[in-house]
Amino acid sequence: xxxxxxxxxxxxxxxxxxxxxxxxxxxxxxxxxxxxxxxxxxxxxxxxxxxxxxxxxxxxxxxxxxxxxxxxxxxxxxxxxxxxxxxxxxxxxxxxxxxxxxxxxxxxxxxxxxxxxxxxxxxxxxxxxxxxxxxxxxxxxxxxxxxxxxxxxxxxxxxxxxxxxxxxxxxxxxxxxxxxxxxxxxxxxxxxxxxxxxxxxxxxxxxxxxxxxxxxxxxxxxxxxxxxxxxxxxxxxxxxxxxxxxxxxxxxxxxxxxxxxxxxxxxxxxxxxxxxxxxxxxxxxxxxxxxxxxxxxxxxxxxxxx
Amino acid sequence: xxxxxxxxxxxxxxxxxxxxxxxxxxxxxxxxxxxxxxxxxxxxxxxxxxxxxxxxxxxxxxxxxxxxxxxxxxxxxxxxxxxxxxxxxxxxxxxxxxxxxxxxxxxxxxxxxxxxxxxxxxxxxxxxxxxxxxxxxxxxxxxxxxxxxxxxxxxxxxxxx
Numbered sequence: 001x002x003x004x005x006x007x008x009x010x011x012x013x014x015x016x017x018x019x020x021x022x023x024x025x026x027x028x029x030x031x032x033x034x035x036x037x038x039x040x041x042x043x044x045x046x047x048x049x050x051x052x053x054x055x056x057x058x059x060x061x062x063x064x065x066x067x068x069x070x071x072x073x074x075x076x077x078x079x080x081x082x083x084x085x086x087x088x089x090x091x092x093x094x095x096x097x098x099x100x101x102x103x104x105x106x107x108x109x110x111x112x113x114x115x116x117x118x119x120x121x122x123x124x125x126x127x128x129x130x131x132x133x134x135x136x137x138x139x140x141x142x143x144x145x146x147x148x149x150x151x152x153x154x155x156x157x158x159x160x161x162x163x164x165x166x167x168x169x170x171x172x173x174x175x176x177x178x179x180x181x182x183x184x185x186x187x188x189x190x191x192x193x194x195x196x197x198x199x200x201x202x203x204x205x206x207x208x209x210x211x212x213x214x215x216x217x218x219x220x221x222x223x224x225x226x227x228x229x230x231x232x233x234x235x236x237x238x239x240x241x242x243x244x245x246x247x248x249x250x251x252x253x254x255x256x257x258x259x260x261x262x263x264x265x266x267x268x269x270x271x272x273x274x275x276x277x278x279x280x281x282x283x284x285x286x287x288x289x290x291x292x293x294x295x296x297x298x299x300x301x302x303x304x305x306x
Numbered sequence: 307x308x309x310x311x312x313x314x315x316x317x318x319x320x321x322x323x324x325x326x327x328x329x330x331x332x333x334x335x336x337x338x339x340x341x342x343x344x345x346x347x348x349x350x351x352x353x354x355x356x357x358x359x360x361x362x363x364x365x366x367x368x369x370x371x372x373x374x375x376x377x378x379x380x381x382x383x384x385x386x387x388x389x390x391x392x393x394x395x396x397x398x399x400x401x402x403x404x405x406x407x408x409x410x411x412x413x414x415x416x417x418x419x420x421x422x423x424x425x426x427x428x429x430x431x432x433x434x435x436x437x438x439x440x441x442x443x444x445x446x447x448x449x450x451x452x453x454x455x456x457x458x459x460x461x462x463x464x465x466x467x
Contacts, residue, residue: 023459064371071368071448078446082461085441085452089459149460152418152432156463159417160446163333166372298443 002026015215020148023089034210035147036092043083044102044109045134050076051284052113056123068167075160079153086149103285105272110134111265112196114274121182121189124175127168129190129197129232135161136224137201144218176239183240190236191244198258199266201225229256319386323356324349326380333369333376334447338412340373344404347395354388356381363400364448364466370394401467419450419463433458440464 004026005011011028021027054073060066088095101107112130117123135158142158145151175186205212205220212220233243233256247259268274272281327349328341340346340360348359358377362370374392381390402421405413413419414431420438422428428438435457442452450463 067366068368070366074444074448075446078444078450078452081442081452082446082463085454085461152460156417156419156446159336160334162336163369163372166333167368 012213015146015213019146020151021146022148030210031214032090033092034214035150035216036087036090038211038216039083039087039090039147039150040093040098041108041110042138043080043087043098044107045113046076046080046083047102048109048113048280048284049134050074050080051287052117052126052280053123055283056117056120059120060123061120065171072164072167075164079157079160082153082156083150086153089149099288103281103288105277105281108270110200111269111274112193112200113280114269114272114277115192115196116276116279118192119185119189121175121185122192124168124171124186125189125193125197127164128172129168129193130200131161131164131168132232133197133200133228135165136228140219140224141217144215146215150216172239176241187241190241194244195261195265198225198229199261199263201228202266203261203263226255229258319356319384320349320351322384323351323358323381323387326384327358327377330373330376330380333372335412335417337416338409340377342406342409342412344400344406344409345373347398351387354386356384356387356390357393358390359393359395361395361398361400367448402465405465413465417463418460419465421465422467428453428462428464430455430458430460430462432460432462438462 001022002024003014003022005014005028008028008030011031015021021031050073053069053076057066057069057073060069084095084098087093087098093101098107102109112126112133117126138154138161139158142151142154145154172186175182201224202221204222205217209217211217233248236243245259249257251257265274269277272278324341324346327346328339330340332338332340332343335343343363345360345363346358347361348357350357358381360373360377374394377392378390381387405421410421413421418431420428420431427436428440429436430438432455435455437457438453438455440451441454441461445452445463449466451466453462453464454460455462
């Protein structure tokens, strides 16, 4: 069943016809490397996101929200686990190498996990705004996604992220309809998280980005970013919040246009130079070290059962 | 599962309520109904009030409040129903045996999620391989664990009982 392609054009024709690449296939090295890097980035982001949510479990107000944050943490860590399995199987790096690189600050993850969540309202801004941005970008990958094992995982991830978004909307509604203090708290969080959420989609896509041609990405970054802005500007304004962009305006067709985006903060996070990058990475590395005994106990119990 | 009963003669409404319940999907599986998942245990209708008894797949499931409000909205939209009361029952305990064949098919075909066979064995929903290995007792949700199919090299998730 192992498929081979005579050259890059032959492979591209296969992708263009909607072909799905499977692990056993003799895929071009460039495809393997790029898809691996993309999945590794996604896995790292799920892990870093899950650890952020974990930090807030004890601080969540009330049992029901603690339950929700516990479940979300389990979701994200579970997604990371699945993604690392598929990435490691591609034979570029082992799972341990990926984790070592992450904890040493040598690999990348989503910009939004390089910032500090200051108050509970930040956590709601993350659940409402950032999860929605991540959901939109993952859904766009799922829409085509030429790598079979990745597409199968994305099906479940997208379903679960949709569920997180409903939680985010519910929590936001409570702040929007709450006291003046709650309203102000969310506005301040929105001031901190609006631009990182918009920047999550990245700068305009390079037309030559091979991930577009190989149908890993189904949409250009700027298309996804614009759809997000058109949806969330009126929603947030409708709840009585102010978008932290003095240059925000509507064009003749009523479409929202933001001020020119400063991409420096995004670039800084890609060099681990974001406002909270260091603490986040150290926190993740410490967490991995602190939980070594759990993995050890599981390994011993599996060995004893065998 | 005890047969849903109605104490008064409004079979039409009970059927309509049951149909409405069948349209409520699990929030984590957008195309799987809670009825197919086996969450519906009791249903009665009396004096304009529909009483729905559900059982959770797992205690601590974060979707319960959402399912409850989705159920209430769907049932209260049925003509003749004034109010819907939802109760989460403590017994019987949910097991994968309560899932319908349709639910099992959707999980396997669309979500790469399988149930353990009667002998405890696992069959890969992607390639049919029977060498699926358990990898982690904890998956992304309370109700699933993680396995791996070495034949087609795909992760497989397993519904926990």
